[in-house]
Amino acid sequence: MAIQKKNAKARLDKYYYLAKEKGYRARAAFKLIQLNKKYSFLQSAKCLIDLCAAPGSWLQVAAEVMPAKSLIVGVDLAPIKPIPKTITFQGDITTEKCRSTIRGYIKTMKADAVIHDGAPNVGTAWVQDAFSQNELVLSSLKLATEFLAPGGVFVTKVFRSKDSAKLEWIFKQLFAKVEQTKPPSSRNVSAETFYVCRGYKAPKQLDPRFLDPKYAFAEVEDAAVNMEAKVFNPEKKKRKRDGYEEGDWTQFHEVPASDFVQTQDPIKMLGSLNRLHFRQEGDGDIALAALDKLPETTEEVRLCCQDLKVLGRKEFKLLLRWRMKARDRFGFRQKKLTELTGASSTATTAAGATDDAVAEGAAGEEVATLTPMSDELRLQEEILTLQEGQTKLKRKERRKDNERKQKEITRMQMDMITPTDVGIDAGGAMGDEGTFKLRDVDKAGIARQITRGKMYAESEKPKVEEEVEESEDEDGDRLETELDAMYEQYQAKREDRDTKAKAKRIRRQTSGKDDEEEFEGFGKEGEDGAETTDGEDSDADLIEDSDEDMEGEDAPTGLLNELRSNDDGKNGLSGRATSFFQQDIFNDLGVDEEEEEDEADLARDSGVDVGSGESLSPPLKPTTAEAEESDGFETEDEEAPAAEDDDDESDIEVVRPARTEDDEEDWTEGTQRPEQVEKEGRPNIDIITAEAMTLAHALATGKVTKAQLEDDAFNTYSHRDTDGLPEWFLDDEGKHSKRQRPVTAEAAKAIKEKMKALNARPIKKVREAKARKTFRAARRLEKLKKKSEGLMDEEGGVGGMSERDKAGEIGKLMAKAKKTGGGKKKGKMEVKVVRSGGQNKGAGRPRGVKGKYKMVDDRLKKDVRGEKRAAKRNKKGRK
Numbered sequence: 001m002a003i004q005k006k007n008a009k010a011r012l013d014k015y016y017y018l019a020k021e022k023g024y025r026a027r028a029a030f031k032l033i034q035l036n037k038k039y040s041f042l043q044s045a046k047c048l049i050d051l052c053a054a055p056g057s058w059l060q061v062a063a064e065v066m067p068a069k070s071l072i073v074g075v076d077l078a079p080i081k082p083i084p085k086t087i088t089f090q091g092d093i094t095t096e097k098c099r100s101t102i103r104g105y106i107k108t109m110k111a112d113a114v115i116h117d118g119a120p121n122v123g124t125a126w127v128q129d130a131f132s133q134n135e136l137v138l139s140s141l142k143l144a145t146e147f148l149a150p151g152g153v154f155v156t157k158v159f160r161s162k163d164s165a166k167l168e169w170i171f172k173q174l175f176a177k178v179e180q181t182k183p184p185s186s187r188n189v190s191a192e193t194f195y196v197c198r199g200y201k202a203p204k205q206l207d208p209r210f211l212d213p214k215y216a217f218a219e220v221e222d223a224a225v226n227m228e229a230k231v232f233n234p235e236k237k238k239r240k241r242d243g244y245e246e247g248d249w250t251q252f253h254e255v256p257a258s259d260f261v262q263t264q265d266p267i268k269m270l271g272s273l274n275r276l277h278f279r280q281e282g283d284g285d286i287a288l289a290a291l292d293k294l295p296e297t298t299e300e301v302r303l304c305c306q307d308l309k310v311l312g313r314k315e316f317k318l319l320l321r322w323r324m325k326a327r328d329r330f331g332f333r334q335k336k337l338t339e340l341t342g343a344s345s346t347a348t349t350a351a352g353a354t355d356d357a358v359a360e361g362a363a364g365e366e367v368a369t370l371t372p373m374s375d376e377l378r379l380q381e382e383i384l385t386l387q388e389g390q391t392k393l394k395r396k397e398r399r400k401d402n403e404r405k406q407k408e409i410t411r412m413q414m415d416m417i418t419p420t421d422v423g424i425d426a427g428g429a430m431g432d433e434g435t436f437k438l439r440d441v442d443k444a445g446i447a448r449q450i451t452r453g454k455m456y457a458e459s460e461k462p463k464v465e466e467e468v469e470e471s472e473d474e475d476g477d478r479l480e481t482e483l484d485a486m487y488e489q490y491q492a493k494r495e496d497r498d499t500k501a502k503a504k505r506i507r508r509q510t511s512g513k514d515d516e517e518e519f520e521g522f523g524k525e526g527e528d529g530a531e532t533t534d535g536e537d538s539d540a541d542l543i544e545d546s547d548e549d550m551e552g553e554d555a556p557t558g559l560l561n562e563l564r565s566n567d568d569g570k571n572g573l574s575g576r577a578t579s580f581f582q583q584d585i586f587n588d589l590g591v592d593e594e595e596e597e598d599e600a601d602l603a604r605d606s607g608v609d610v611g612s613g614e615s616l617s618p619p620l621k622p623t624t625a626e627a628e629e630s631d632g633f634e635t636e637d638e639e640a641p642a643a644e645d646d647d648d649e650s651d652i653e654v655v656r657p658a659r660t661e662d663d664e665e666d667w668t669e670g671t672q673r674p675e676q677v678e679k680e681g682r683p684n685i686d687i688i689t690a691e692a693m694t695l696a697h698a699l700a701t702g703k704v705t706k707a708q709l710e711d712d713a714f715n716t717y718s719h720r721d722t723d724g725l726p727e728w729f730l731d732d733e734g735k736h737s738k739r740q741r742p743v744t745a746e747a748a749k750a751i752k753e754k755m756k757a758l759n760a761r762p763i764k765k766v767r768e769a770k771a772r773k774t775f776r777a778a779r780r781l782e783k784l785k786k787k788s789e790g791l792m793d794e795e796g797g798v799g800g801m802s803e804r805d806k807a808g809e810i811g812k813l814m815a816k817a818k819k820t821g822g823g824k825k826k827g828k829m830e831v832k833v834v835r836s837g838g839q840n841k842g843a844g845r846p847r848g849v850k851g852k853y854k855m856v857d858d859r860l861k862k863d864v865r866g867e868k869r870a871a872k873r874n875k876k877g878r879k
């Protein structure tokens, strides 16, 4: 039971939650959404039949995506709650009644799509389930053949089994294009797969046995193997799942090469044999000897004949050409040609065929029997193939382009390309003709954004790509956007319910901001290390300067100019080296705080206003407050100073690489964040996870050093390429793709002890209650003290209190205080005893009685009293 519950929970994945959020009745909705995203069959459909539609999530999707006023009919064994814009009814798709009901609804119309997601409600044995499922598929196909329009689409779920190949064969006879797919929302553990069959051939007549499970599954078994496909796509090897033929133990087949030359079906031979040999057995073989001596029988041909199973397309062609030449030599082709004069015109080449093998077909010799297909359908099929090829090509190009750009941006961000490379001597993508041609950047007016170092280029570029993508793959994008929006809504709702999720989001946003600040690729920084917020001024200056310096078209502007000026070199360094040392990482080095202070003092002494930014050598880093005050300077990450303090004063250094989800989790579960832990100037680190404790142990015992820890922090997960990935995906992935940190037995034990101690502590509520109690007791004592002091001070004498009376009074007060000492004890609820009978006869509360009451009858009362009296008497008698 427990296991079942656990599994049930594991099944509630993101699609389940998304379906809930979006209001779909089942997570299956996403299967149809994803199938439609890939094959786009719903957008243009005017009439759709959903077989096995309950509870109706596919119907919901169809109603959303299909054009308004489309006809959507859904049927299932189970009742389906009404769905707007759809017609639903209860029925068994294997029955005639269901067929006629559908006919009644769609009248003379033809359906553009028939979709089927049926699963038999059995759940006995897997084999039986799969068989029933296949039967159901055949039933749905039967309905599809009746209701589908020519060129229509049939989508069905099939459980992978030994019969699924047979089903596929049947689909291929009826549809121009058949594809098997498994949408991402279909669980990997499930054997279900989907067939999308497009271009319904609409044959005029169909043998009913074709769709009869009894015949269909048996007949296809012996279907001819497509040797042509086997020969021309030799790399597609299929496993032999049906077992081997009786007696064929070695599975090795060879024939004399002369047989191959003489055969009418060379392709079949090449597909089924292992070797063609030139061995002369017995009295010898004249044909084989002649063939062996032919000049066309080259070493290469012999080598190919050795092992047909390892040959590729090229080698098969070579053998076929060799065979043709040999046949020419032996006069076979001449003979055939004369025999078949006139007949060749009927066997005109199979449309569009270019291969040599088919060219042979033109000679009337070996024509592969193809399923007859109307011109229109063939055209349709060709268009489909062409369209698909084109889309694939475009997608590939786009992906390559994006990857290249992304790499360049990443390299820029990581300062792997120095500004010099970009601006002056870089060629290719960065050069004059490249994506990052600086002159264009300046013309486009975004130079100042780039010089500010915010890497706006990253968001600008994809925008252009997005536009292109939008027009090409609008539906896909829309779906992605919708999913993202849905996920955001879901997150927002979750945050409302769960404050932890909210805190996580805020932290992520903050860290996102940090990241942005961290990647200051080309930041034009103020000389004191703070970033210039008022970038306009500086940029404007840059552009103006360049205008003055350079004239004419070729004059580099803005960014170019600045980079060149950087190139001049300082402190005797080359331009390249200067650029390199201008990176943020070197900002902290070289000048320590003392030096800074000295220099500031020097500046002050010399009468220069340090704060105005005109100092000789201003401090490299202003304090946060200073940075905030100084006009025109943006504050660095406010957390930074706290983190630095940590570095200085604690042994346990908090390493802060680019934060990953992993780290976020660690912060929540393990150590506290550095900015929260300052207590009396010292880090107040509470280690509560075994991982953190292991790390702390290792650091304390010197097993690892800070530097190693830093190195370690940059791992596979720290710089993952997450651009363009939807947030829900990242969230989901973040839960699992994290680094497994080692845990030692001692650390685990230490944490266990710590937790034990923590658990032993009373909870806050109890502690508070105890404190309140003590406080009240103290107050009472104070009162008592005051009263007794008053009594003691009272004058004795006539009419006054004697010392004895005073002592008595104080004693009474003490007793009273003692009585009330335990707090206000709730007086025992009084239970009223009511005599039954009389006006209190019958059930219900007796009149005039409030609160708890007990009904007693006279007899019982007397009996109880009698018992008590008897007990008393007995007691006395014993004494």
Ligand SMILES: C[S@@+](CC[C@H](N)C(=O)[O-])C[C@H]1O[C@@H](n2cnc3c(N)ncnc32)[C@H](O)[C@@H]1O
Pocket (backbone or CB within 6 Å): 025, 026, 028, 029, 051, 052, 053, 054, 055, 056, 057, 058, 059, 075, 076, 077, 078, 091, 092, 093, 094, 117, 118, 119, 120, 121, 136
């Ligand atoms: C996986 S559910 C379909 C889910 C549906 N596509 C959706 O999106 O909500 C499978 C359905 O097949 C139905 N089914 C099984 N055998 C059937 C039959 N012979 N005729 C009609 N429906 C059948 C079951 O009642 C079940 O509701």
